Amino acid sequence: MPAEKIVMTNGQLKVPDQPVIPFIEGDGIGPDIWQASVRVFDAAVEKAYAGQRKIAWKEVLAGEKAFQQTGEWLPAATLADLKEYLVSIKGPLTTPVGGGIRSLNVAMRQELDLYACVRPVRWFNKVPSPLRHPDQVNMVIFRENTEDIYAGIEYMYGTPEAQQLLHFLQHDLGVKKIRFPETSSFGIKPVSKEGSERLIRSAIRYAVEHKLPSVTLVHKGNIMKFTEGGFKNWGYELARLEFGEQVYTWEQWEATKKEQGEEAANKELNIALAHNKILIKDVIADNFLQQILLAPADFSVVATLNLNGDYISDAAAAAVGGIGIAPGANINYVTGHAVFEATHGTAPRFANTNTMNPSSVILSGVMMLEYMGWKEAANLIVEGLSTAIMRKRVTIDFYKLMDDATLVSTSEFADEIIKHL
Numbered sequence: 001m002p003a004e005k006i007v008m009t010n011g012q013l014k015v016p017d018q019p020v021i022p023f024i025e026g027d028g029i030g031p032d033i034w035q036a037s038v039r040v041f042d043a044a045v046e047k048a049y050a051g052q053r054k055i056a057w058k059e060v061l062a063g064e065k066a067f068q069q070t071g072e073w074l075p076a077a078t079l080a081d082l083k084e085y086l087v088s089i090k091g092p093l094t095t096p097v098g099g100g101i102r103s104l105n106v107a108m109r110q111e112l113d114l115y116a117c118v119r120p121v122r123w124f125n126k127v128p129s130p131l132r133h134p135d136q137v138n139m140v141i142f143r144e145n146t147e148d149i150y151a152g153i154e155y156m157y158g159t160p161e162a163q164q165l166l167h168f169l170q171h172d173l174g175v176k177k178i179r180f181p182e183t184s185s186f187g188i189k190p191v192s193k194e195g196s197e198r199l200i201r202s203a204i205r206y207a208v209e210h211k212l213p214s215v216t217l218v219h220k221g222n223i224m225k226f227t228e229g230g231f232k233n234w235g236y237e238l239a240r241l242e243f244g245e246q247v248y249t250w251e252q253w254e255a256t257k258k259e260q261g262e263e264a265a266n267k268e269l270n271i272a273l274a275h276n277k278i279l280i281k282d283v284i285a286d287n288f289l290q291q292i293l294l295a296p297a298d299f300s301v302v303a304t305l306n307l308n309g310d311y312i313s314d315a316a317a318a319a320v321g322g323i324g325i326a327p328g329a330n331i332n333y334v335t336g337h338a339v340f341e342a343t344h345g346t347a348p349r350f351a352n353t354n355t356m357n358p359s360s361v362i363l364s365g366v367m368m369l370e371y372m373g374w375k376e377a378a379n380l381i382v383e384g385l386s387t388a389i390m391r392k393r394v395t396i397d398f399y400k401l402m403d404d405a406t407l408v409s410t411s412e413f414a415d416e417i418i419k420h421l
Contacts, residue, residue, distance in 0.1 A: 003056035006086045006372070008336035013086075015372045020056045022081045026091020027063040028346025033358035034091050036414035040358075040381060041365050043418045048377040058085070062104055063093040074104050079111050082339065089340040089368055091361055094348075105330075105341070109145050112337045114330035115195065116202045117143040119313045119343065120367065125390045127321040128401035136297040137319050140212075142203040143309025145330055147195045148227075150306050153188040162186055191227035191305060193234050200235040202333045203303035204243055207278050215239075215247075217282040218304035218312065231305055232282045239280045248272035250281040285312075292316055313343070324356075324397050327363035329371070338371055340364040354409045357395040359385065362417070380421045387420035388413065 004016035025034040038057065045053055060078040067073050073096045082088050093104045108114070119141040123134040131137070155162040165186050169175040178184055200217065207215050217236075221229030239247045248269065257265035273279065283291065285308045291298065292315065304312060317326035328343040342360040350356050362385060369378035389398070392405040393416045399407045408416060 001054070005084065006336070008086065011334075013336050013372065015374070017053045018056050019087070019372070020058050020085050021368075022058045022060045022078075022085050022088040024060055024062045024078075024088070024090035024093070025065070026342065026346065027065070027094040028092060028348040028351045029353075029356045030063075030091030030093075030342075030346060032352065032354050032410050033342065033356055033361050036358040036410045037361040037365055040362055040384070040414050040417050041369075041377075044369075044377040044380045044384070044421055045374065047421050048374070048380055053374065053377075060088070062090070062108075067096075074107055079108070082108065082112060083337065086336045087338050087340075087368060087372065089361070089365060090342070092342045092344055092346045094346050106150060108339055109330050110150070112330075112332060112339070113146065113335070114332050114337060114339060115144065115146045116199055116329075116331045116333065117141075117145040117309060117313075118206075118329045118331055118367070119143065119309075119317075120327060120363075121313075121316040121320055123320040124325070124386050126392060126402065127325065127389055128398060129320055131293065131296075131319050133296075134320055137292070137316065139292075139296070139299045139316065140206065140301050141309060141313050141316065142199055142206070142301065142303045143313060144195060144199040144231075144305050146306075147191050148189050148306035149187075151190045153190075155186045157183050157185045189227060189307075191230060193230065196231045196234045196305075197238050198334070200231075200238055200303045201242065202331075203301050204239060204247065204278065204280070205333075207301045208243070208246060211276070212278070212300040213273070214279040214281060214299065215301045215303055216288070216299050217280070218285050218288045218302055218308055219282060220285045220308065221282075222284055228285075228305065235282070235303065236280065243278075246278060247280050248277040250279070288312065289315055292319065317343070322397070323360065325359040325363065327360055327367050329364065329367050331371070338368070340368040340371075354411055355396050356410055357397050358410050358413060362414075381417065384417035384420040388416035391416075 001018050003018045003020045006019045007014045025031050045055060060081045061069060062074050062078050066075055095103050122138045155165055166181055204215050217232050219228040219232045221232045236249050236251050239249055253265045253269050256268050314323060317323045323344045326343045329338055329340045331338040341364055344360055366378045366381050392402055393408050394405055395413050399405045
């Protein structure tokens with residue numbers, strides 16, 4: 001059975017029985033958690049498909065290992081392989097110190113135009129949580145991945161560029177509300193209609209495909225009317241024009257309320273939900289951060305801009321056990337390119353100790369298998385991981401927070417998952 005590339009044909013991902021998938025093991029604790037995770041992936045694929053399918057892993061270099069071997073943090077050959085093979089997975093990477101690349105992760109996302117950062121957040125039974133009802137947390141966050149602060153333009157106060165921009169703002173545009181102009185640095189965040197639409201389109205399609213009840217547009221449009229507010233308005237417009245009868249928007253509810261009263265609007269909403277229409281709604285970002293603690297069951301798919309998504313992803317992860325168990329993916333749903341990744345850092349002081357939780361990489365692999373259409377293998381891993389945690393055979397991060405738990409190493413935790421596949 002020869003290994004073959006995954007390809008995108010007519011907008012559909014075509015996955016062979018033995019796909020070549022590049023992997024970056026990562027820095028710090030990366031090798032430990034990757035070695036544990038890959039055994040889980042291979043065991044699940046073997047069990048699910050009885051040898052008919054198998055992943056051909058291809059190591060590519062990035063981070064400290066790449067720098068030591070090639071003198072480059074992100075070699076051109078690695079980017080070429082990520083482009084060629086479409087689907088890949090990686091551990092955590094060190095951010096280089098000094099000039100050049102600000103972040104290897106951001107560089108990959110920009111180079112491959114991975115516009116959707118997708119973060120599922122769900123609770124596993126027995127995982128320690130600060131919430132009284134963490135079982136109500138089950139949402140998928142779509143964070144825009146190429147604009148906003150990721151495309152931010154900044155000038156330090158006192159520089160010629162800052163002075164030039166200040167002059168333009170004050171004299172050409174008549175801006176009066178810069179409180180301390182002479183000591184103000186400036187930041188500009190681009191937010192486009194096109195960039196917002198492709199992210200929101202992906203979120204709504206995800207909700208349609210997975211039969212989820214709502215998509216929430218999270219924004220700060222009450223303050224930033226044309227960037228954050230534009231994101232909200234463009235989202236409602238796209239939902240109405242492209243998804244039509246599949247959705248019911250909060251704007252429709254408000255229009256009916258204004259014309260016919262709240263009772264009629266609620267009746268219309270209930271009819272729409274009874275017909276399994278997806279509710280498109282919006283929430284101001286600061287209120288949303290409150291609501292995911294007070295009423296997390298109200299949210300299933302979330303679409304938001306880059307900076308909001310950064311805060312929201314980590315806050316939501318904390319509600320279900322922290323980023324050690326939070327998976328992530330960076331996806332371009334048009335080209336098919338996708339990089340699945342651990343969402344935590346490299347934790348270099350724990351490197352080579354075989355003690356850290358590999359769940360972030362393992363659950364990112366679950367996302368990868370689902371993306372490939374190998375849902376049977378993905379479901380086996382979730383079942384095995386859930387059982388291992390429920391039986392309280394866990395790594396140090398959970399062990400310290402659980403009563404009557406058994407401490408296991410990184411590799412032993414992988415053994416527990418495989419045992420319960």
